[in-house]
Amino acid sequence: MLELEDVTKEYPGPVLALGGVSLSVREGELVAVVGPSGSGKSTLLQIMGTLDRPTAGVVRVAGFDVAELGDAELAALRAHRIGFVFQQFFLLEGMSALDNVANGLLYAGLPAEERRRLASETLERVGLGRRMRHDASKLSGGERQRVAIARALLGRPAIVFADEPTGNLDSRSSAEIVALLRELNRDGSTIVVITHDHEIADAMPRQIAIRDGLIEGGG
């Protein structure tokens, strides 16, 4: 499902954010990438999620070699095969929870009614069925992250990347989100969670430790 071979990423500076990372994630896995702040986790997620290209190395996602795809093809890959969950949720204000979730397939070319139908099903799955019509800005942090997770899952992507999904949540909401991710994984979703929090990482079936841009274990 996901394969990285000797991936490096250098930012102008120069800063070597990733110093040669190899790892693979199989279908149906729930993996935590854990490491301290500044260790290169977000950089890794951006490269795995095709939001950025590596300086060197091979990245294969959902059967596609990223180096062989152009900008528009990478966008298509994200539209159809990849879901994202961010620490800041990134919900659109002034839109209902339902419409925010429906945005998950906005660029897949599905008609709005179809998207809304799928969105309401998915909101039920994440336990927000009764909050569907609420404006996104009126929900609690935990609820917002559930909406964001439902949006990421809407198109049944091959893989979901979550960057510090509990970073803005209190411990109770965090635990609920972790439980939800485990449940979704049991139902078949492939999920990579990035976190600096070992407690959260330990709740996942598999951990990959990263430090200073290098895999320390679990790759």
Place this chain on the structure above:
Amino acid sequence: MRAMSLPRSRLLPRDVLSVSSMGLRTRRLRAALSAVGIAIGIASMVAVLALSESSKADLIAALDKLGTNLLTVTPGQSFLGEDAKLPKPAPRMLRRLAAVEDVAATASVSSATVRRSGYIPKEDTNGIGVVAADPALVRTLGGTLADGAFLNSATIHEPVVVLGADAAARLGIVSVASRPLVLIDGRWFAVAGILSPLALAPELDSAALIGFPLAKKMFAVDGSASAVYVRASPDAMNAVRPLLGPQANPEHPEEVQVSRPSDALAARVAAKSAFTALFLGLGAVALLVGGVGIANVMVIAVLERRSEIGLRRALGATRGHVRVQFVTESLLLAGAGGLAGVLLGVVVSAAFAASRGWPAVVPTSVVVAGIGSALGIGAVAGLYPAMRAARLSPTEALRTV
């Protein structure tokens, strides 16, 4: 490994609209304020064009009412460049033509002056000329009287005068109710009537009209006309016009000048366009300022909504989708301003036309051009901000702080 093919990212046209209107729906006040400039520009242009059409329609209606079948026959110049004269029987001869419906002659009495009293110096003519006229003159010209009555077969023999609109105003006479008198070359004349302005013979507005018989008796008028007004049957206009010269002066038809006064009115219709161009220019400046305002708002929107752009890229939007979103947003903004401007322009011009008694005319082409130019401005204003939004890489856009 790359076995399966991938469908492209797609944003349905309906979704383009809802995505692009989101920024406007969530920031209504800002959207409204930034569309005001465009609205004012379009409103002024629509109002100016519509009013110019209205005033033209009014002039054309006036022309229709006055008729374009009036011809004026005046003496021209002789072969030697001297002022020619119309032969005395010219009016009678012209009346004989089958296609001629009405004929009225006038002759100016160049020596005479008109005053309200003897205390006013003789030299102070006020620009009023004494003109001998046929009783048929008002009918022939399609003129009306503001007050009193015109000369008739009885009063043409008596010291009775009818004043043109300007002449009456200059003499300070507004009505004939008090039986006003004026002094013409030492003799008191009763003012029998005051004419309304004569659109087809403005030269008579400053005249004091008296009967031919009295003019011949009092002044050394030889009876040769200085102008003969001819009302022809409308269908025969083109046929009759070349006949008038030879008919008026069979021996020297080239010394006769024939003109159609309605042509001068028609020329005024064309002259109106000069003003229109000036006001259109001002409207265009307002439109330009409005466009800059929209561009400004769009640049700010792109800066503020960086993380939204990043999210959309993560959801699978291509650079093109981002570009289309912001260009469409700008188009919607300008289009709404344009629509409001057209409505405002129509209302303003209709109200103004009504106050002038003009017909309210709003040509469809003006409405289309108004909305079209608003959209054009919107496209130009939105292009640069949209390009900037599209150029952002997903990671740049998603980066917080």
